[in-house]
Amino acid sequence: MKIGLQIPSFTWPGGDAAIGQHLAEIGQRADEAGFASLWVMDHFFQIQFAGPVEDPMLEGYSALSFLAAVTRRVTLGTLVTGVIYRYPGILAKTVSTLDVLSGGRAWLGIGAGWYEREAKGLGTPYPPLKERFEQLEEALQIVLQMWAGTVAPFEGKHFHLAETLNQPQPVRKPRPPIMVGGTGEQKTLRMVAQYADACNLFDRMGADAIRHKLDVLKRHCEQLGRPYEEIEVTTLGTAHLAPGAQSADDIITHCKSLAALGVHHAIFNMPNVSELAPLTVFKEQIIPAVADL
Template sequence: MKVGFELGTFVWDGGPAAMGRTVADVAAIAEDAGYDLIGVGDHVWQGPHAGGPQAPELECFTTLGMLAGLTTRCRLAPVVAGVHFRAPALLAKIVTTLDVLSGGRAMLGLGAGWYADEATGMGFPFPSLARRFEMVEETLQVCLRLWAGDERPYEGRHYRLERPLNVPQSLTRPHPPILLGGDGRKTLRLVARHGDACNVYPGPDLADKLALLREFCAEEGRDYDTIEKTCVFPFAVEDDGTGAGELTEQLLEWSAAGVDTAIGIVSGQNPVRQLEIIGDKVVPAVAGA
């Protein structure tokens, strides 16, 4: 099993003045400890589960760009980009740029979004969930057309492009891997149709979700085994290492259930210490699973 992590909260020691140094330290630990992926949550407000709008929140792709310059090995991904924040062509250009500047390590993480107060508070459109799912599928179609070099006009319900042109192209061919966040039927159907990875929430119904994805893959003519199965959840270990054993056991259990990559949400005032402990005690323990 591979282990990655997501920077999801930013209440760090030293406050804003130390955030650049903290991100640099996180990058160094990720490279040295063998983490596979670094993700950053895509929000402009912090969520209500982690302090709400008054808590600090770094912009996703700016942070990923800094991480790209500080790393050489780890994959880099928004976990996951809200479809309502950016026009599809701009999103494709951003991910392409991240891929080029990182030497081919970018992923497109994409989802329908969920934080209505954030969107309305900051002036972003936030249509109904049904319409946002339509936007996700059209965004994928636009991104794939741009990455394929297909300059024919695109006409969708939500987006229109007269000339989809993307220069330079991504280093990763045919395109940066597409990870779709969420584990409902609509999302898993989109994974089977367009995705390279799914990002599900682990729980007692994990096996049922993966079985449903396998069913959709068969219907879409996709090889289920070529899709990376990832799960996202909070990392929880103490600064003295307490909890590392339990986390290892949990990851091994999910690996046996079919999960390829675990993405842990790192929180707390000292994310570097969290990542050091997990990198030392957990990452090597599950590497062969």
Template sequence: MTIRLGLQIPNFSYGTGVGELFPTVIAQAQEAEAAGFDSVFVMDHFYQLPMLGSPDQPMLEAYTALGGLATATQKVQLGTMVTGNTYRNPTLLAKAITTLDVMSQGRAILGMGTGWFELEHDQLGFDFGTFTDRFNRLDESLQIVLPMLKGERPTFTGKYYRTVEAMANPRFRDHIPLLIGGSGEKKTIPLAAQHFDHLNVIAGFNELPRKVEVVREACEKIDRDPATLETTMLVTAFVDDKATSDLIPAEMGQRMVAGSAESVAEQLKAKVFDAGIGGVIVNLPTMVTGYVPGVIAALGAALNSAISA
């Protein structure tokens, strides 16, 4: 798995009727694929997030949507940014991701995280607990999911989950790339070094050099080559020739860029790639403008040019 340039679709509010909603999702994924993006992600949420809109705005279930995209694309890798572990029994998650890998002919990425949106948990009946509870759940889940992805049949008894010779068939590959999001230096980064292929660093631009160093240290501590743990950063981009940094809320100044496609690409090269992060995953919020064909293509062309220069 290599992610140099990914697109995350952060919302489904396009100003269209429901009948045009998923065709608009497909159009974005196909435009990204044609523009040289190597991966397309959706969020694993059931309600829209507070920073993007009200909870009742449209939100598609992630793995159902990814299955649809698998049949509408040919090359891009597909995954969640990232799966909330609290929402699915690990055996169900193993079944969902192996099915997506079969449907996409080996293009699935398994993104995993602890889960964090408390409102969803409360209203939909998922146990939330403390961060430690959620992290321990994730640890148990990995002990079930990872063997199942390899074709093994784990029997496991833990505090949160139990299985008896659990299996997931059919499988397209013996290894589906694993991605985790976060930047915690005590838990998340060491966990990434131990089990994952890819770390999506959730941090500000100004924190990236430090996080790159922590990743290196965590890998070397367990005798892993740091180059084998790929990294990306998720960045929100307002791509418009008239857009300026004045549009960026102060609290998002370290995770958001604005400007023309060329300006955004230059900023991302300087702030992300030059800081030692290997790739960037961008989202382009469309709540106000709707989906505007051509913007993803323009950004893809500018980014590919900038990072290959």
């Protein structure tokens, strides 16, 4: 099993001026500890699950570019980009740039978007859900066309590109992996089966719900003729390594239960990650213990 780190909050000691220092230290320690992946949210306002809306929130791809410069091995992505925030052709260029500058370590994490307050707050269009899903599917088609090196028009219902030129192409071959985030059974998981390399589920859903969602994904794969085994199953959860909270053994046991469900890549955020000590526990105890799951 691979272990990833998500950084959803930048409310750290020292205030705004110290964010860069903390982020660099966390990225470097995660890289050295053997984390497989490093993720930030693609939000502009803090989300209610992580803190007050006024809390600091970095723009995702700027933060990932910063992390690319201070790390050497860990892969980098957003968990996940809302399709409404960037034109798909520009998004393909953005992720391509991250991949080139990081030496082939970029992911494309993408979803339909949901945070109406930040969209309206910053003047981004926020169409109805049906339209956002239509845009998501077209965006996936555009990105795949651009990363295939095909220079041709794209004519969709929502997006119209005259020339899908993308130079330089990503370093990673055949292309950066695509994660479609979300749990919707009719649209999201079908798009995972049709276009993506990975899905992402919340581990707080519980074993029965995760098992059910993966069964739905398997059915979509069967209907589309896609080998289910090609898809990397990832989860997002919280690891709070602190007295009175969780221990290393607790996290290891949890990872074993996820692996038994068919999860390949467990991603965790950590409320006290800026203390750095939790990353050492992962390095010395958790990552070695789950590596062969």
